[in-house]
Amino acid sequence: MFNLKSDKAAMDINKKKFPDLFNRNGLETQIDYYAEQSLKKIKFSMIFKPAAFSALAVILSLFLDISRVPILGNVSIDIAKYLFPTWQPAEFAVEPYQFWWLPLIVYGFFILLAYLSFQKLHKEVARTPATETIDRIITSYTSIVDSISTALPLIGAAILLISIKLGEDVFLGLSVPFEIKALIILAIGKLFEPVLDNMSVEFQNVVTHIHDIKEKYFSRKRFENSDGSLALPNSLEEMESFSKVQEKILLNLVKFKELMGETTMMSKKMLENFNAVDVVVDKISNTNVVDPEAVMQLKSLAESISVAADSLNDERTVTGLKYLDSMVTKK
Secondary structure, three states: OOOHHHHHHHHHHHHHHOOOOOOOOOHHHHHHHHHHHHHHHOOHHHHOOOOHHHHHHHHHHOOOOOOOEOOOEOHHHHHHHHHOOOOOOOOOOOOOOOOOHHHHHHHHHHHHHHHHHHHHHHHHHHHOOOHHHHHHHHHHHHHHHHHHHHHHHHHHHHHHHHHHHHOHHHHHHHHHHHHHHHHHHHHHHHHHHHHHHHHHHHHHHHHHHHHHHHHHHHHHHHHHOOOOOOOOOOOHHHHHHHHHHHHHHHHHHHHHHHHHHHHHHHHHHHHHHHHHHHHHHHHHHOOOOOOHHHHHHHHHHHHHHHHHHHHOOOHHHHHHHHHHHHHHHHO
16 A cells, blocks of 8 residues: 555655656656766766775785886895895896786776776666666676686696796796786786676666666556556556556457457358258258159069069969960961
């Protein structure tokens, strides 16, 4: 049951909050207007706060290096000397490769992925505001970030195992510095995932509010039609379900109409055949196929033939015929 006073109060509050929203005609116009205004408020700068931890990890990566870093110098040795004043670095003939740039490049690529996902979410939510759309986009870009951050340490581990056999130069000069940066990239990737999650929440709020607008729209329509007339569905889902039922009923009525047409044609043909058979039966019943007098004559003839045939078996008749035959022969 609806509380009419609370519904009216809620509508008044929404009219004050969005004065232009309820002055427009049609639900779709209201949704497009709200989506446009809400999406304009979502800026790419919203990633700065959730990206702070991953950015801190990138800065920290410059200090976790066994080779020289531009401007900072050989930070590992400097940190070791600060922690252990009496420590003296050993002399190494191998100068490690500098991979200080690798986390910066990967992190820049992560930022690019976040920007692409931001643009795609803007476009898709403006066109089809749905939770499934947001989840699909965020999941795809999160998978890319996770794949890159996980693959690099595995590649570094493989290079590390190979370099053990190749010798100290390859092991300390290439494998170790690369694996250090790859592990840092793994940490950066994990810390970067909240950026995409926060972006998903921001756009999900827009979708949720659009759904609330639809619910309020149908509630208001029901409130306006609560005078005993046909009530509208309570929500958009019920409206869509009601529309599907109407379409199914209409389709069944069309099929029923076609079936009735075929049944009518069959009934007409059956009536024509029945009338034809009735006419034939009347003609047969009114036609004298056998004449009674002819039947009596045929019966008399049959009896005469039977009597004649019986008399041929009499000896006297046979003897008389023989005499008759001899007389005819003599003549």
